[in-house]
Amino acid sequence: MNAKPIKVLIADDEVIIRRGLISTVPWDKYGMTVVADVPNGSRGWEAFLEHRPDVVITDIVMPEMDGIELARKVKACEPRTKILLLSCHRDFDYAQRGIKLGASGYLLKTSFNDEELEEFLAAFRQELAADGTEAPRHTAAELATPAISGLLLEWLYGVGDRFPAELDRLLQGAWSWMNAPTALYLISAPGKCGRTLEHELRGCAPDEPCEVLPFGEGHLLLFVPEARQREWDSRLSERKAERPELHWSRLAPLAGREAWIDAVRKARGQMELEKRYRISVGQWPTPIAEAVQLIVRHTDTQLSVSEVAHEVGLSRSHFSTLFKKTVGESFVSFTYRAKLKIACELLGAQGITVQEIADKIGMPDAKYFSKWFKRCTGKTPSQYRSERREKRNVI
Numbered sequence: 001m002n003a004k005p006i007k008v009l010i011a012d013d014e015v016i017i018r019r020g021l022i023s024t025v026p027w028d029k030y031g032m033t034v035v036a037d038v039p040n041g042s043r044g045w046e047a048f049l050e051h052r053p054d055v056v057i058t059d060i061v062m063p064e065m066d067g068i069e070l071a072r073k074v075k076a077c078e079p080r081t082k083i084l085l086l087s088c089h090r091d092f093d094y095a096q097r098g099i100k101l102g103a104s105g106y107l108l109k110t111s112f113n114d115e116e117l118e119e120f121l122a123a124f125r126q127e128l129a130a131d132g133t134e135a136p137r138h139t140a141a142e143l144a145t146p147a148i149s150g151l152l153l154e155w156l157y158g159v160g161d162r163f164p165a166e167l168d169r170l171l172q173g174a175w176s177w178m179n180a181p182t183a184l185y186l187i188s189a190p191g192k193c194g195r196t197l198e199h200e201l202r203g204c205a206p207d208e209p210c211e212v213l214p215f216g217e218g219h220l221l222l223f224v225p226e227a228r229q230r231e232w233d234s235r236l237s238e239r240k241a242e243r244p245e246l247h248w249s250r251l252a253p254l255a256g257r258e259a260w261i262d263a264v265r266k267a268r269g270q271m272e273l274e275k276r277y278r279i280s281v282g283q284w285p286t287p288i289a290e291a292v293q294l295i296v297r298h299t300d301t302q303l304s305v306s307e308v309a310h311e312v313g314l315s316r317s318h319f320s321t322l323f324k325k326t327v328g329e330s331f332v333s334f335t336y337r338a339k340l341k342i343a344c345e346l347l348g349a350q351g352i353t354v355q356e357i358a359d360k361i362g363m364p365d366a367k368y369f370s371k372w373f374k375r376c377t378g379k380t381p382s383q384y385r386s387e388r389r390e391k392r393n394v395i
Contacts, residue, residue, distance in 0.1 A: 006030065006128060009053040010037040011044035011070060012086060013062045017109065021057065024114070030121045041065025045073055053081065055124050060087040060106075068101070075102040082124045084117075099162060108355050108366075115382040116353060149214045153345055154352060156268050157360055164261075171257055177209040181226035181255050185236070186267045187248040190218040197239065197246070216345045219271055221264065226253045269296070287312035287319070288326045292334075299339050302362050305331050340376050343369070347381055348388045354381050 008027065012018050018037040027033055032055065036047040042064040048056065056074055058067040071083050085106035099105070104124070107116060155163035171178060189197045198220055201212045211223040224232050229250070240246045249270065254263040284292075290312045295303065308331070309319035323331050339361040346357045358369035374380050379387070 005033040006055060006125060007035045007051055007053040008032050008055045008057065009044065009047055009051060010034060011039075011041060011047075011056065011058040011062065011067065012037075013039050013059060015039070017059070017086070025117065025121070030118075030125045032121065032125070039063075041067060041070040044070045048074055048077070052078065054128055055082045055084070055121075057084045057086065059109075060085050071101045071103050080128075082127065084120050084124075105353070107353055119382070119385065152213065152264070153216065153348075156265070157342065157346060167257065167260065171260070175211065175223075177225060178211075178223060178254070178260060179256050181253045182260075183224050183226045183229040183232065183253055184251045184263050184267065185220075185222040185224075185232070185248050186215070186251060186270060187220040187222055187236070187246070188218060189220055189243075189246050197243075200239070201235075215267070216271060221267060222248075269293075284326050285322060287314050288323055291319070291323065291331075292327070295335050295338055299342055300360050300362050303335065336376075340373075343373060343381075344377075344384065347385045357381070 010018050010021055012021075018039075022034050022037060035051040035053055038044045038047050040062045041058070044056070044058060044062075045065065047053075048070075056070070058070055060067040062070075067085055071085070074081050074083060079102065083101075083103040085103050086109050087106055088109050105120060107120075151163040151166060155161060167175075187197070198212050198214065201210070201220075201222060208228065209225055213221040213223075215221045222232070233250075236246070236248055251263050251267055251270075254260050291308050294308055294311060305320055306316050309316045312319065314322070320331060323334075327334055329337075343357050343361055346352050346360065353366075354369060355366040358364070358366050361369070363369040363372065370381055373384070377384060
C-alpha cells in the first residue's frame, strides 16, 4: 500500500452528490482522502493541476466543461490517474466515450450502490500500489490476469470496446508470433483444476511462445505456434491422465488479427453451446440447434416460446415437447440458465456495473436483476463478485 494517502478529486454539479460521497464513503478504509470537490469540469481541471490527485470521480454532464473533456485532459496529462465516471444516463454511448479515453468504468447515479463504488476503490488502491509512480504498461503475461481477460469478455458480450485496441498493440509486440500460423485450444478445466492448470501451462514452456487466457468460468484459451501443436497435444494428454475432468478441443489454425478475432468468437460459441451446458448440438434436430443459438445470441431480450418456435418453423406445442426431449429441460429453464451463466461471467470481470449486466441479459433494471440473481444463487451480485475475487487470489 502507498505510504501517502491516495488523493481523490470529486467533480459533480450537484452539491448533494458531492457532499454525499464525501460523508458516506469510508475513504480511510482504502487509504484515500478527498482533496477537492468542484461543481464543473473547468474547476475540476484547475483542482487537478493544483492537487495532482490519483483518482478522479466525475459526473459526465456538467456545465463549462463536461466529464468526458475533463477525463481527456487528465489522461493526457497523467495517464496513471484512475477515472470513474458518474452519469444519470443509461445510454452506454456516454460512458464508452470516456472509457475510450482511459476511464476505468462508470456508475449510474440513479442505481449504483455503495458496494459497487467500493469495489472500484479497492481495485484502484491495488492498481496504484502496483503501478508505483509509472504509467501502467501491460505485458503479455498481464493479459492473462482476470482484469485483462475481463476486457475480452466485455468486448465479446458487447459491453466494452477496449480489447481490440489492446489486441492490435499486442500483435505488434509481445504477441507478434501469432501473426504466423497459431494453434488455438479451448480447454475445459473446472474449479481449482483450471486455476492450477493455468499456472502450469504458463510455466511449462518459458523459452517458447505460449499464451494462456482465462475464458469464462472453468475455461481457458491456449495459444501456441502451430509447429508445436503435437508437443502441446502430448502435454495436455499428460495432464488429463492426472485430471480426468480436463477436456479440450483444437480450433482451426489462425494467423493475424482478423483470424484471431474470428477464432475467439467461434471458441465462445462452442463454449456456450457445448461446454457450458454439457451438451453436444451436433446430433440435435436442426430446429432445436437453431433455437439454442437464438437463445445464446439474444440473451439481452426476453424471447418467448412462441417467437422462437415460429423462427425455427415449428408449432409452439411441438417445439416445447421436442426442446425438452432433446435438451433435457424446458425452454424457459434453459433460457434462464443461459442468462445466469452470462451474468456470473460478467460479474467476474472488473469494471462492469450491475446495471450493465442487467441490460445485457434482458432484465428490467439492476434491482430486479439483483433479486433474481439472489433467488437463483443464494447470493447478491456483490457477494458473488467478492467470492470470485477471493478464489482468484488462492494459489
